[in-house]
Amino acid sequence: MTISIDTYIVDSFTDKPFKGNPAGVCLVTQKLSDKQMQLIAKELGLSETAFITKTGGLNTFTIRFFSPKMEIPLCGHATLAASKVCFELYPEIDKIHFKTIQNLDLIITKHGKTIAMAFPVYHTIPQHAPKALLDALGLHKISNSEYNSETNILLLEIESSEVLKQLSPDFERLKRAHNSINGVLVTARSQRHGFDFESRYFWPWSGTNEDPVTGGTHTFLAKYWSERLNKKKMNSYQCSERTGFMEVELIGNDTLSIKSQAQIVFKGALRL
Structure with missing residues (x-):
């Protein structure tokens, strides 16, 4: 069948097609x-595809995320896409x-063209970055190196x-330089008008290259920069080739609000 x-x-x-981060969404x-x-x-x-299934009421779904290589427990851009x-x-x-495989309840709300996602807040701890990894990135020096355990990412x-x-x-x-992380996130204070910090994320171990x-x-990045900038609400810019933006706000000690937009560029039917 x-x-x-x-x-x-x-x-x-x-807010424009063919920018930001493309995600697959399968109903x-x-x-x-x-x-x-x-x-x-x-x-x-694509870097991730979200699989969503309605589980009861009109607005409750399970959601799972897969990269081309493995299942990913939590993915922001695929959650935004599914929303x-x-x-x-x-x-x-x-x-x-959205109920995730980690039993997180992701609460998503619509505000005109903007979508707000409530995510958990994670912490980082200091961790050494191997010289071979820095060399592979093309970095001669860094200001700080930290690690988040929930995502298994080096910052x-x-x-x-x-x-x-x-x-x-x-x-x-880069893949040979480390054998126990999902990815490495490189970040810096932004010099761009209207933005507080910037980042790029490389993850050849578990997904696509970038x-x-x-x-x-x-x-974890929002909490990291909140402590350095002494701000709860910040604007983030990801300076990859496609570029993208979001507003982040720390609400209390354990909730992060992420706000941005998304554009549907394709709809079709996949046949198995």
């Missing part, structure tokens, strides 16, 4: 195996609950956002 799955491609963290109405979801994500070839699709399919609702702060923009890593050397705009890293 042929299974037909409504499938979308959505550009997240942007699952029949049970798929983990292997099938992994193969679909590999076939689409954009759901709000278009169900224009009468303005709030969504590197550097002094210049211009250096950040010009980074051109050797990804084969994720164009990454909401999930802000679960």
